[in-house]
Every structure is written in C-alpha cells, then in structure tokens.
Amino acid sequence: MNYNDHLSKNYKTYDYNGTLIIYDLGEEKNTKVIIFFDSYLKKTNSDISNIQKGRQSLINEYALYFVGKEFIKDQEKTRNFMIAQCGDE
Structure with a gap:
C-alpha cells in the first residue's frame, strides 16, 4: 500500500x-x-x-494513551482503557 x-x-x-x-x-x-x-x-x-x-x-499504527501529559507505554493498560471506554474489541 x-x-x-x-x-x-x-x-x-x-x-x-x-x-x-x-x-x-x-x-x-x-x-x-x-x-x-x-x-x-x-x-x-x-x-x-x-x-x-x-x-x-x-505504516505503524499505535493507540496513544495519555494520563495527564504522560504517555502510557504499557499496552495492556492501553487495551484495558480502550475496552472500558470504547466497548468490546
């Protein structure tokens, strides 16, 4: 692509x-x-x-998860946040 x-x-x-x-x-x-x-x-x-x-x-696509202005690098925390805020996978 x-x-x-x-x-x-x-x-x-x-x-x-x-x-x-x-x-x-x-x-x-x-x-x-x-x-x-x-x-x-x-x-x-x-x-x-x-x-x-x-x-x-x-192309690299990453979920960017910030708390305050700090980037959260832990992919599991990001995944859990996305599921909690955006619904099922």
Missing part, C-alpha cells in the same frame, strides 16, 4: 521522539478532534509530499 497516495489535503504533522506523526484529518470538522494531539505532541510543519512512495513504505 502506498500510504500517502490516499492522504487527504487536510493533515497535521507532529514529532514524537524523532518520529514523524502524520495525522490525516480527512473531512473532520470537529475542532476538539482536530486539535486532539496538539497538547501531547510537538507540532511541526513537515512537507510530506517528498516522502517516498512504494511498497517499501511501512
């Missing part, structure tokens, strides 16, 4: 410990959703048009 072939024109970029985070907003209109990551991640103005496309591209 070429990860940026289908990316909308409405996106935000962030840096998390040296990793580029691309947040595709699509047609999102809700301001709370649009600014969700702003208080957790360092905002950048990265131009993603030069990111190489092709089968070598890799």
Whole structure:
C-alpha cells in the first residue's frame, strides 16, 4: 500500500521522539478532534509530499494513551482503557 497516495489535503504533522506523526484529518470538522494531539505532541510543519512512495513504505499504527501529559507505554493498560471506554474489541 502506498500510504500517502490516499492522504487527504487536510493533515497535521507532529514529532514524537524523532518520529514523524502524520495525522490525516480527512473531512473532520470537529475542532476538539482536530486539535486532539496538539497538547501531547510537538507540532511541526513537515512537507510530506517528498516522502517516498512504494511498497517499501511501512505504516505503524499505535493507540496513544495519555494520563495527564504522560504517555502510557504499557499496552495492556492501553487495551484495558480502550475496552472500558470504547466497548468490546
């Protein structure tokens, strides 16, 4: 899959410990959703048009769980939170 072939024109970029985070907003209109990551991640103005496309591209998707401004790395705690707040798997 070429990860940026289908990316909308409405996106935000962030840096998390040296990793580029691309947040595709699509047609999102809700301001709370649009600014969700702003208080957790360092905002950048990265131009993603030069990111190489092709089968070598890799997408990593992670559930990001914060308590206060602290990132919770324990996947089991994240999973339990998601189940409790969002329903069954």
